[in-house]
Each structure stands twice: as C-alpha cells, then as structure tokens.
Amino acid sequence: MTTYEYFHKIEYPVSKIFNDMSNRGTCIDPEYIKILQANLESQRAPIEERIKNELGNINLNSPPQLLKAFALKGITPTKQGKPSTDKKNSDLYRRWGHLPLVKDYGEWNDLNTLIVSFCVKYLERNTSIVHPFFNQTGTRTGRLSCSDPNLLQIPKHGENGKLVRSMFIPRPGMLLGDCDFGQIEPRILAHVSKDPNLCNLFREGVDFHSFTAERLKISRDKAKVLNLSVGYRATYKSVSQQLKCGEKEAQNEIDKWWSLFPTLRRWQDGLIFDSKRSGFCATLLGRRIKIEDLSHGNSWRREGAERQLINNITQGSAAEVMKLAMIKTVQHIPYLGLLIQVYDQLVFESSSIEQVISAVKYCMESCIALEVPLVVDCKTGPNWGEVV
Helix, strand or coil: CCHHHHHHHHHHHHHHHHHHHHHHCEEECHHHHHHHHHHHHHHHHHHHHHHHHHHCCCCCCCHHHHHHHHHHCCCCCEECCEECCCCCCCCHHHHHCCCHHHHHHHHHHHHHHHHHHHHHHHHHCCCCEECCEEECCCCCCCCCEEECCCHHHCCCCCHHHHHHHCCEECCCCCEEEEEEECCHHHHHHHHHHCCHHHHHHHHCCCCHHHHHHHHHCCCHHHHHHHHCCHHHCCCHHHHHHHHCCCHHHHHHHHHHHHHHCHHHHHHHHHHHHHHHHHCEEECCCCCEEECCCCCCCCHHHHHHHHHHHHHHHHHHHHHHHHHHHHHHHHHHCCCCEEEEEECCEEEEEECCHHHHHHHHHHHHHCCCCCCCCCCEEEEEECCHHHCC
16 A cells, blocks of 8 residues: 555544544543542552551652652662662562562552542543544554543553543433454454464454463463463563563473464564564555664664564554544444544444444454454443443
8 A cells, every 4th residue: 555545545534533533522420530539549548558657758659759768678679770660660569569568559559540640630621521632643653642631541450440431421312332353463463474373263263362271281361471472572581570480481481382373483583584674664554664773783672673563563553454444434334423442442422322333343343354354342331431
C-alpha cells in the first residue's frame, strides 16, 4: 500500500471517527465517583497509618522523603542505577517485595493513584460527560493515544479497577457494549511469519496458552508467561524474573518454546537481518517505523532494538486492523454510538445493544483477511465495570 493509499484508506477516514467519538463524549456518574472516592480513601487510611508507624510522619507522595525513610530501613531501590521508587521500573518490589512494609506501600500507591487520577480529577471537571482527545499520531507504531482525560489509563484488572470502570455509564435508555479482539498480536505474528504450528492452533480454535502448556508439559500460567515474552525476543534474564527461576532453567524453557515455532524464529531472524540493512521495519499494511541500534556493539542495546522491532510490527499491525475494523463498523452501522477505543477494544452505547453488538462483532472479525481468523469477545452491561 502506497503512502497515498495508506492515508486515504486508513488514516483519513478513521480521523473522522475519532473526532466524532470526542464530540459525542462518554458519560460518567459524579455521584458514584464520590462514593467510590470515600470507599478507596477508607481502604487507604489504615495502610497509610501502618506505613507512617514504620517510616515516621513523612509525605508519601514525596520521593526524596520516601527514599530517605526507606534507606533508614535498609531499603535502597534504584532505577538504572539511580535512587527511585517508580513502581514500573525500579527494583523496589523485585528486591524487597516480600517485606510487609513494601507490600503496604505498593497497596497504598495503587489506591492513591486511583483516588488522585480518577476520582479527584474527574470530580474537578464538574461535568457528567467527558470529551477526550484521541490522537492517532501520538505513538510511533500508529497506536492511538488519548488525553484530557487519558482513557487508556483506566485500570482493566482487579476489583478496584472494576470499580473505577463502573464510573463510565451509557446515556439514559442505553446499555454499553464492549468488543475486544482476542489474542490479536499472536495472530498477527502467525499471519506474517506463516509458522504452521502457530497458524494451525488459531485455525482450529485451540487456546494458545493451553497448547503451549500441553506441548511443553508445564502449567498454563507458566505457558502464558512464555507466550507473551519469548515471541518478542525476551532474554533469559527477563524470563527468569517472570518465572522466578534460575537463568539456566529460563534459557531451557526459551529453547523449548522456540522448538514449537521454528518458522516464527526464522522469520524474525530474517526480519532483523533485513531491518539492519534498511534501518526500518514495515507493518502489515506498510507503515514504516525507524529502528535504531540493531547493529550496535553493545549487546544490551542491540537486543533491546530487536525486541522493539518485533513489538513495533505487532503493535503497529494490530493498530491497523483496529482502524480497519472501526471504519467498517461505522460504515455498516451508521447509528452506532461509538465511545472509546482502547488498544484492541471498542466500547459503544446503544438502545438495542444485542442487535448492534452482533453487527459490530461481524464487522470486526471480517475487516481484513488473514492467514488465521480474527476472534472478537463481546460483552454488554449497564456500565463499563459490569460488562459481562
């Protein structure tokens, strides 16, 4: 697909859809948010008291104060060699996560984030409808970004995450529909690599994680870790941390995983070789993404670039499939009240939800022909947290 075709067949039509979604807006329930805030604050208070009994009366939102207090307890978390309590990237939870104090801080931090980012900020808007800005050029891969408010930050898992999602409601007389592509990135990898084992399991409707677990004689949870990491060039160090095992055992599991999908490995190796020469990779429909450091002398940076290469192709291609799905859906269901697109998920509202959700499922699953079928999971409910 040429750049001209890419723009006029994908980016331009989907930009109108994003604009319509923003103008329509998504309803929230301010009274529910007030109750939720009180609930979360009641959970946070005793945890905060326990922490301050250990660390003193410090400001838990102040990293310098927190790091100093932790240091007095022999806890010195770092991120890339510098002191940090960043939940995602520091080694606080990996090294000291077994300590009651650190567990308490992790729970406090989660609750505080929900209160500040969702309850307080949404109530400050003093409105029952939010109109987020959907930015289709906000990421290098072509995936959507969102702001004011950022609906991509809405927690997806856990009981409190469900409570937060419940603040998003449909308009009176309507229900919410939620349609989600199932395992779209592994399906993209199957399509582009033509790996026979990977393609066959999706064609036959076999569960990816159960397939790996049965073939490698491991638990499904362990298989899930391998499926979601090894195919993206994860190293034995990363896998050993996720599986909580030794590095030799992790490398053995990686080798066994690749033995199931040798064609996928050869395709990735060839892709890396070609991308070293060209300096970029191309998604399913031809979007070019620049990749640096594939030939870097430092192995850490080189392997990181290889992971970025595979990740960008799968994420970028999945984003293209979602955009095609949105275009086809709106063309076939012009009365659809589309509200939110979160990665591989579409959320909409309708007064005839069962009829509409069936049509949305058809449009999403037939938006593009791949080597393997696309599968969409559909749910409905009175709010986003209760879609079942």
